[in-house]
Amino acid sequence: xxxxxxxxxxxxxxxxxxxxxxxxxxxxxxxxxxxxxxxxxxxxxxxxxxxxxxxxxxxxxxxxxxxxxxxxxxxxxxxxxxxxxxxxxxxxxxxxxxxxxxxxxxxxxxxxxxxxxxxxxxxxxxxxxxxxxxxxxxxxxxxxxxxxxxxxxxxxxxxxxxxxxxxxxxxxxxxxxxxxxxxxxxxxxxxxxxxxxxxxxxxxxxxxxxxx
Numbered sequence: 001x002x003x004x005x006x007x008x009x010x011x012x013x014x015x016x017x018x019x020x021x022x023x024x025x026x027x028x029x030x031x032x033x034x035x036x037x038x039x040x041x042x043x044x045x046x047x048x049x050x051x052x053x054x055x056x057x058x059x060x061x062x063x064x065x066x067x068x069x070x071x072x073x074x075x076x077x078x079x080x081x082x083x084x085x086x087x088x089x090x091x092x093x094x095x096x097x098x099x100x101x102x103x104x105x106x107x108x109x110x111x112x113x114x115x116x117x118x119x120x121x122x123x124x125x126x127x128x129x130x131x132x133x134x135x136x137x138x139x140x141x142x143x144x145x146x147x148x149x150x151x152x153x154x155x156x157x158x159x160x161x162x163x164x165x166x167x168x169x170x171x172x173x174x175x176x177x178x179x180x181x182x183x184x185x186x187x188x189x190x191x192x193x194x195x196x197x198x199x200x201x202x203x204x205x206x207x208x209x210x211x212x
Contacts, residue, residue: 015189022159025159
């Protein structure tokens with residue numbers, strides 16, 4: 001059964017706390033990109049750099065951790081790097097959502113309120129009480145969206161690398177702790193699933209319900 005020794009409790013707690021800390025980002029990234037106007041093609045490309053960094057980085061970092069016997073150091077660095085890489089998602093300026101709505105026989109796409117008002121014959125000038133709006137062309141908006149998406153992919157790549165390295169090193173620590181009784185690894189891994197899905201996702205949806 002699950003070991004109540006200090007090492008066993010610590011490993012189980014690692015799985016329980018780490019899984020919910022990363023599953024929120026994994027589950028809500030597609031919804032977030034969809035809400036700010038990215039197509040399914042961009043949403044599908046978002047995790048691409050993360051897969052590349054995992055494929056190349058995990059074997060290399062795992063080899064270095066074993067070669068220099070520095071698993072604890074690598075585990076600390078991976079957790080330390082994953083924290084700012086997650087917070088940097090909040091620093092990126094979200095691009096303006098794409099506006100595409102039909103008005104009679106004409107269609108207005110990606111224009112500002114000022115441009116729409118200037119195209120009508122009913123207004124000769126804007127009242128001074130109205131706030132000023134910055135005018136951006138279609139190419140400017142597309143450039144900002146591509147820049148944001150590239151930054152998003154880079155951050156996702158760093159995050160996925162640090163996340164997968166952390167999971168790998170925690171798994172190695174659990175297997176080392178179990179020694180010859182490796183069949184009980186599932187008792188530790190299940191705490192990660194309990195913390196990730198039933199607890200975090202459910203509680204998050206209760207606190208911040210999804211838009212309908």
